[in-house]
Amino acid sequence: MRQHRSIIASLTVLAALVLAPFPAAAYKVFVSNEKDNTVSVIDSETLKVIHEIKVGQRPRGIILAKNDTWLLICTSDDHRIEVYDANTYEFIKNLPSGPDPELFDLHPSGNPLYIANEDDNLVTVVDIDTDKILAEIPVGVEPEGMAVSPDGKIVVNTSETTNMAHFIDTKTHEIVANILVDNRPRVAQFTSDGKQLWVSAEIGGTVTVIDPAKKEAVHKITFEIPGINDDAIQPVGIRFTKDGKLAFVALGPSNRVAVINAQTYEVEKYLLVGQRVWNLALTPDEKLLFTTNGTSNDVSVIDVQKLRVIKSITVGRYPWGVVVANH
Amino acid sequence: MSNLLNRNIVTGRRKSLPIFLCAVAVAIMSSTFNSKPVFSQEAPTQNQNKSDSKQDGVIEIPIAYLREKRDRLPPLSLLDFRPDDDGIAGAQLAVDDNNTTGRFLKQSFRMEENPATTRDELIKIATQKAEQGLGFFVVDVTPDTLLALSDALKNYNAVIFNAGATDDRLRQEDCRLNVKHTAPSRAMLTDALIQYLAWKRWRNLVLISGPQPNDQLFAASIRHSAKRFGLKILEDRTFKYEAGSRRADGGYEQVQQQIPSFTQDLPDYDVLIVADESKQFGDYFPYRTWIARPVAGTQGLYPTSWHPASELWGATQFQNRFQRKSGRVMRPLDYAAWMAVRSIGEAATRTNTGNPKTLIGYMLSDRFELAAFKGQKLTYRPWNAQLRQPLFVATDKIHVSVSPQPGFLHQVTELDTLGIDRPETKCTAFTNR
Numbered sequence: 033m034r035q036h037r038s039i040i041a042s043l044t045v046l047a048a049l050v051l052a053p054f055p056a057a058a059y060k061v062f063v064s065n066e067k068d069n070t071v072s073v074i075d076s077e078t079l080k081v082i083h084e085i086k087v088g089q090r091p092r093g094i095i096l097a098k099n100d101t102w103l104l105i106c107t108s109d110d111h112r113i114e115v116y117d118a119n120t121y122e123f124i125k126n127l128p129s130g131p132d133p134e135l136f137d138l139h140p141s142g143n144p145l146y147i148a149n150e151d152d153n154l155v156t157v158v159d160i161d162t163d164k165i166l167a168e169i170p171v172g173v174e175p176e177g178m179a180v181s182p183d184g185k186i187v188v189n190t191s192e193t194t195n196m197a198h199f200i201d202t203k204t205h206e207i208v209a210n211i212l213v214d215n216r217p218r219v220a221q222f223t224s225d226g227k228q229l230w231v232s233a234e235i236g237g238t239v240t241v242i243d244p245a246k247k248e249a250v251h252k253i254t255f256e257i258p259g260i261n262d263d264a265i266q267p268v269g270i271r272f273t274k275d276g277k278l279a280f281v282a283l284g285p286s287n288r289v290a291v292i293n294a295q296t297y298e299v300e301k302y303l304l305v306g307q308r309v310w311n312l313a314l315t316p317d318e319k320l321l322f323t324t325n326g327t328s329n330d331v332s333v334i335d336v337q338k339l340r341v342i343k344s345i346t347v348g349r350y351p352w353g354v355v356v357a358n359h
Numbered sequence: 360m361s362n363l364l365n366r367n368i369v370t371g372r373r374k375s376l377p378i379f380l381c382a383v384a385v386a387i388m389s390s391t392f393n394s395k396p397v398f399s400q401e402a403p404t405q406n407q408n409k410s411d412s413k414q415d416g417v418i419e420i421p422i423a424y425l426r427e428k429r430d431r432l433p434p435l436s437l438l439d440f441r442p443d444d445d446g447i448a449g450a451q452l453a454v455d456d457n458n459t460t461g462r463f464l465k466q467s468f469r470m471e472e473n474p475a476t477t478r479d480e481l482i483k484i485a486t487q488k489a490e491q492g493l494g495f496f497v498v499d500v501t502p503d504t505l506l507a508l509s510d511a512l513k514n515y516n517a518v519i520f521n522a523g524a525t526d527d528r529l530r531q532e533d534c535r536l537n538v539k540h541t542a543p544s545r546a547m548l549t550d551a552l553i554q555y556l557a558w559k560r561w562r563n564l565v566l567i568s569g570p571q572p573n574d575q576l577f578a579a580s581i582r583h584s585a586k587r588f589g590l591k592i593l594e595d596r597t598f599k600y601e602a603g604s605r606r607a608d609g610g611y612e613q614v615q616q617q618i619p620s621f622t623q624d625l626p627d628y629d630v631l632i633v634a635d636e637s638k639q640f641g642d643y644f645p646y647r648t649w650i651a652r653p654v655a656g657t658q659g660l661y662p663t664s665w666h667p668a669s670e671l672w673g674a675t676q677f678q679n680r681f682q683r684k685s686g687r688v689m690r691p692l693d694y695a696a697w698m699a700v701r702s703i704g705e706a707a708t709r710t711n712t713g714n715p716k717t718l719i720g721y722m723l724s725d726r727f728e729l730a731a732f733k734g735q736k737l738t739y740r741p742w743n744a745q746l747r748q749p750l751f752v753a754t755d756k757i758h759v760s761v762s763p764q765p766g767f768l769h770q771v772t773e774l775d776t777l778g779i780d781r782p783e784t785k786c787t788a789f790t791n792r
Contacts, residue, residue, distance in 0.1 A: 132676065151676045153459060173459045174676050192673065193730065194460040195708065210463040212708065215730040216673075235730040263735040263772060285734075 059315050060118065060357045061322050062103055063331055064091035065348025071105060072331075072347040073121070074322070076315050076356065079333055079343050085121045088114050093135040094353040097142065097160060103355075104145070104160075106133040113147065113158070118357050128165050130156035135219075135353075137178040137187065139202065146187045148175035155189050155200065167205045171198045177220040177231065181244060188244075190217035190231055197231050197240075199247060209247040213240040219311075221270040223294065232267035232281060239267050239281055241297065253281075253297050260286045269311040273318050273336070280321055280334075282309040289323055289332075291339055303341055305332035313354040324351040417465045418713040420457075421493050422700055424450050425485060425508075426523075427500040428475040434638035438755075441690075446499045446522055447472055448685035449693025453700030455684070457707070466707055470700070478504045482511045489515040494715020497699040499523035499692060502533070509535040516715040518722070520699030523692055526576065530743045530779060534786035539722070539744040541698040542691070543664045545580040547778035551662040551750035551762035552655060553584035554776070558764040561629035561653075565594045565622075567644070568634035577657060578634035588767075593626045598633075600640050618647035625649070632656040659754070665694035666751045666758050672734040698731050698746060705729055734761075740775075743786040747774040 058077035064087075065072060071091060073083040088107030095104050096118060103116040106129065113127035113136070129136075132151035139146070144166055147156045155175055157167040172194025179188045180202070189198045190213070197220060199209040214236020221230050222244070229242040241251040255265045266284030272294055273279075279294040285308045291301040306325025313322050314336070321334040325344075331351060333343040424447055434440060442448075450470055457468040471493070473484055481504065485496055489512050496512070497520045498505065505521055506529075512519065519538045521529060525545045529538070543551075556564070564585060568578035578595075585592050598621070622631065622644075631648055633656040635641035641658030653659060667688035670678070681689045689697075706718040706727065721727055723744075728736035733749045740747060751758040763769075767776040775781070 151679050172463065173456050174673070191460075193456055193677075194463070195730075196460070196463060198463075207463075215705075215728055215736060235736045236728070237736070261773065263774075266735075 063347050063351045064094045064353040066352040067350040068348035070348045092352045094355050100357040135178050137180045140184045179220040182226040188220045192216045214238045218268045223276045224274045234266045237265045271312045306330045311353050313356045316358045324354050326350045420468045420713040422495040424472040425498045426475045446692040446696045449697035450700045453697040457704030489517045502526045518719045522695035531785040534743045534788050536788040541695040541746045544778050548662040549580040549584040550777045553588050554762045554764040555752040557588045562590050563629045564592050565628045566632045573636040574634045619649045622649040665691045666753045668757045674732040742784045
């Protein structure tokens, strides 16, 4: 997602990493462990778990704010967003979220936060400075994916049982379009130029490419893996490289990440990772991609240039979300 | 004792849950009504007070839920009494779910339900509704009533969803083109259980069946599944009892003697299977057998299409929605009714119409798929309109596993390792349509 660079923040970490050969490439990778109520912190240079943060119940969605100094976690069963210091791992505060927050996204200006409340068919808008709920927007059944357009004008929410991507105007908080996608949409992701929106459908087994300007579906990406039953191909997490050339899609219990040419929509490769891969995150330099593998309790590390899985790192139980800080 | 304990726990939860849920509901309602009319461009509709006609361009899709009055023996356990709204509550939740989607598409779903009634009355009501153009019937009826209803509606653009009857003959020689089955068949249920026992390598079974016709059907299905997956039934016995004699002061003293002696001379087995669909004696067996072996079948470890404790595949919110609406846990009949009404909703969403003929056609096509908290898409078998579905193998408290089991492979879908597969089908209604 948006990776805000901060020289100051990087320098603080640099001081601590004098022994690392390429300290500029060392980032912190945060992984939420759904069943352990923890967040594992991985050093992207050593590829080792360097810390474990004890958090609230059922941590799922995880993003960074305030120039990557705040770590925000949806602790779904505690019905709140917990905020931690991404450098010291200390607890800062709770944000109200509405019931059962699952995924969220931050406005490109840094505030507010848009949260999907899975249990209440709502999207909640929260000011992260004043801790106030600004609006609650009724959407479809089981809201899940959230994505704010790079220009900040539109926030998209997917609803898992309604099977739609809802386009919400960030000024009026009104729904301006509803686009039908395949069954059980999970993640929505804009390309960095804002010209494409991809929505994964977990049960439908497809990714719908939407033209946000026209507000219509323009393509549907399907997957085929030799020797793997169609039922197991369940797209969830989506990430693009900043140049908009490559896309990665996590394919759930097929234990593969699809590498897709984001211009032709052709699947170029399937990479074998851990079991039930759901979410993905690229390092700011786009050299590494991290995947959360729910049932095998690990994170796979993919070398983006070579398109090879280079390591598996054991984390907590049922790793769910992942985000990489710019420091 | 343990039953009493459970009941207290359940009651305690019920007391606290509504308070919390009411608070949540009030919060949502106030926020919904205080905020700006978010869907003003879509004209949201309430489903209750509208006629079938189009209003504001909103398409009305009425669905009927029909159930037959039946005499049932009271079950052994107080926990097993059926709630009055068994099934209906699931259908109602699906109507709500459909309407949440429907308000974006200008579709409004409405359920018409009738009190449980006799076969003749039920068919009369259904025919009247079909005459008025209603095309969707979700039913909880006996097999013979289902067949009579199917015949009565065969010249209408109408489809019947069988949510309650597990009888295989309805999917086999007595299958009908205008009937779909969201309830699993007995063969699917017993295959799900036996696959798990095979995976455990508990290969030697003894089978104890009750005298009721449904017990015998379940026992026959167990024999078929055991043969199919290579398990042995070492001994096959009938358990005789006085129907309806469940209540007596005391009683456990004699049962504690009776079951060990009944099972004393059985050959050494791995699992004792009980076939007791009417819940008259099966629960006497766990912890009372002569040798220490698990009990499975209709009691003990049992196969089921839905489990009230499942939080797999995102089911948490689904279970919560149901509890909020009905004040109780979801039962298999509720789930089957939910899937029936959601099938209609899914077809209406994808085809953007409420026309029964179009929707029925779409549900029969290979484009149809349903998401129903089972971790994969569910589809109707084209040869008998049985909904394919993974099944839980569970105890009363929690699921133990989900079948199909790993290693039971199939050239089309592993789900077809459960129940009557295409090469074995005796259903011809769908072949020449």
